[in-house]
Amino acid sequence: MPSFDIVSELDMHEVSNAVDQSNREVQMRYDFKGVDARFEQNDSSVIMHAEVEFQLQQLLDVLRTKMVGRKIDLRCLEVKDPEKANMRARQEVILKQGLEPLFAKKIVKMIKDAKLKVQSQIQGDQVRVTGKKRDDLQSVMAFLREADLELPLQFNNFRD
Incomplete structure (x- = not known):
């Protein structure tokens, strides 16, 4: 996945x-x-x-x-x-570097509230997002780029 x-x-x-x-x-x-x-x-x-x-x-x-x-x-x-x-x-x-647990929970909640067809889980100071389709993951990236968050986010370790 x-x-x-x-x-x-x-x-x-x-x-x-x-x-x-x-x-x-x-x-x-x-x-x-x-x-x-x-x-x-x-x-x-x-x-x-x-x-x-x-x-x-x-x-x-x-x-x-x-x-x-x-x-x-x-x-x-x-x-x-x-x-x-x-x-x-x-x-x-x-x-400031890394995602604090409260901020990571906020990101997970935002993704779930957007009703996107992906699963997200907190892993230390990062959030892993998995989905069935690549397009779903790209829509999550676009959604988070448009969101006004207090920390800049990067997306890495993209696996197909």
Whole structure:
């Protein structure tokens, strides 16, 4: 039976390239001359460092611009509140990846409510959709692309 998986993944290589480009742009910009402003990347987040909160907003704009240029969906970013201490400010941007169980249940419910002739089941941080016909699976893909969801979805592991 044909099947495919619904996932939400980030290309971490593209994220690190966007962070590197953002660091380079901040070093070159005139309004950041002599200011200790930078980006740091962890496995699941990007941390912005600056001297004042206003500069954090500028850093966030630079980061978003570079992410869009690298074809990374901005819905994957969750911006936390800035933290201020001793003439320093830092702000964390969480990189959301994978389908959380509640969101996966929402996707399964949407597919069932659409009365499409497919079965869907949650497998860890992805949803497997199976059906008798390839056209049914393609209609599920089209349905989910049109739905306004808070995370970008990718469809992979398509088997005929």
